[in-house]
Amino acid sequence: MRNILLASAALALLAAPAMAQSVSSPSYYGTLGYSQLQGDNVDLGAVTGRFGAKLTPYLGAEAEASFGVDSDTYSFGATNVKVKETFDAAVYGVATLPINPSFDLFARAGYGTTELKASSGGVSATDSNESWNYGVGGNYYIDAQNGVRADWTRRDFTNDGGEADVYSVSYVRRF
Structure with a gap:
């Protein structure tokens, strides 16, 4: 029994370099674009930036932040109320399906916060x-580092049960 344990340990030590070579290092990307938030009573615009890491070809994580650049006005009785997104921030887990080297699809789910000013x-x-956020999208790469991203994300807000859809188009840069 002792010989089997020693042989197993030796084999594990010999296999460790091969296992380390099969694990790829993370790849990183950033995006910058425009997002349109459509809620129950408002339609708002924001500049959105993201930073992400693909830990494997199929799984990764990303963080995003947006700052409002377009406001909307809605009527609340006889009063007009101007609404603008101050900011939002969120983190996501991302699952990617590479279709070919120039195109991939992704799904993401995460948690975020949105601040509005009325x-x-x-x-x-x-x-x-x-909010709990989830959505889908795709990336098209023009070359090895530059591309375009389009996505949709649903925000299900926790306090009031409301929801909003966010549509984004962004420039993508892989590092």
Whole structure:
């Protein structure tokens, strides 16, 4: 029995370099683009940046942040209220399906926070809400480092049960 254990340990030591070579190092990417948030009463625009890491060809993680650049006005009774996204931030787990070297599809799920500012008649208020987020999209790469990304993400807000759809188009840069 002792010989079997020693032989197994020796074999494991010999196989360790081969196992290390089969694990690829992470690849990183960043995106910069425009996002359109469509909620129940508002349609808002934001500049969105992301930083991600593909830990394997199929799994990764990304963080995103957006800053509002386009507001919307809706009527609340006889009062017009101007709404603007102040910011949002989220983290995601990402599953990727490589179709070919120039095109891949992905699905992502994560958690984030969104802050909105509403103003009317010289009075303004800011509120934030957390959300569970999920969505799908695709990347098309023009060359080895540069590409275009399009995606849709649903935000299911936790406090009030509301939801919003976010559509994004972005430039992608692989590092």
